[in-house]
Amino acid sequence: MGNSIFETPRNSKMDLDEVYFWTDTIKDWKTLLKNDGFNEIIINQLKWLVDKELICVNAFVLMPNHLHLIWEMLKFNGKEMPNASFNKWTSSQFLKLTRSKYPKLIGDFQETAEDRKHRFWQRDPLAVAITSRQMFEQKMDYIHLNPLQEKWSLASTPEDYKWSSAKFYEEGIDEFGILTHYSERF
Template identity: 50%
Template structure:
């Protein structure tokens, strides 16, 4: 008997997920704020097209966490696939101009691509209860952990949704409060 398994990054529609995607080899590519803005701009496009809702996020130096909801396909493609494909193309374009030696670190050994920035199989965990969503939101809103030391107070970290939940101000225009 053939048993089909969902990939760990596969998501159903109209359901919130905790999503983690990581840069290949855990490289700290996202130290560059311009690359963080590529992520923000991709999310903003998908939100404006009403393809996703974003309830929370944090962009770290080598990975991202999102709490989001896929609303509908982007043509024939899942919004998560559109996100990773677009950001990878933009990372490549940016690095070719601004840091050509670094791009070689992301050369792929696969026949179907020249470069690979995101690891295969992001993690997507369905959030079945509000208390689990809140637990994950608290987790991603803690970028001041000893390991990362990104800021003194979580709300000071620009690349996170924590200030939205503290002040109601969405500096990038991508967030929906999870209770809305």
């Protein structure tokens, strides 16, 4: 086994005041996030959490079936961690949007569990603690290059992809008002 930063053990638990590389995936890898309406729900919830000073977002990318964030949980949202609030709220809004504009998709997200009728996010998101500036920069490069992968071909340069923090780091533009430059932390 090599000495790669990507060989970190899988964990979905996060602690307050630690920076994490976090991956959340749509159930069954469905490409729900290829629609801007769902991405706007995600951005709106991140903005709300940032405005309430519950999280700090350093980098992100929204892909058709998953998202990557580099973020920090600053304080609880009531009794729950902000990432739990994020998943609950986005799921409820996804359900509303699906019912109103994409009713044929609703069956893709039905659940048979007793505690819920629908699930949009897969269980057990990946959370990897960022322990150094080098690790942060490697994870951020991975995030920003994700849309350029041949599999996706969503943009020709990282900063051309709308649903990413690449433009913030290349041009200083935070069109969503959710980002904090990582130099403030590392």
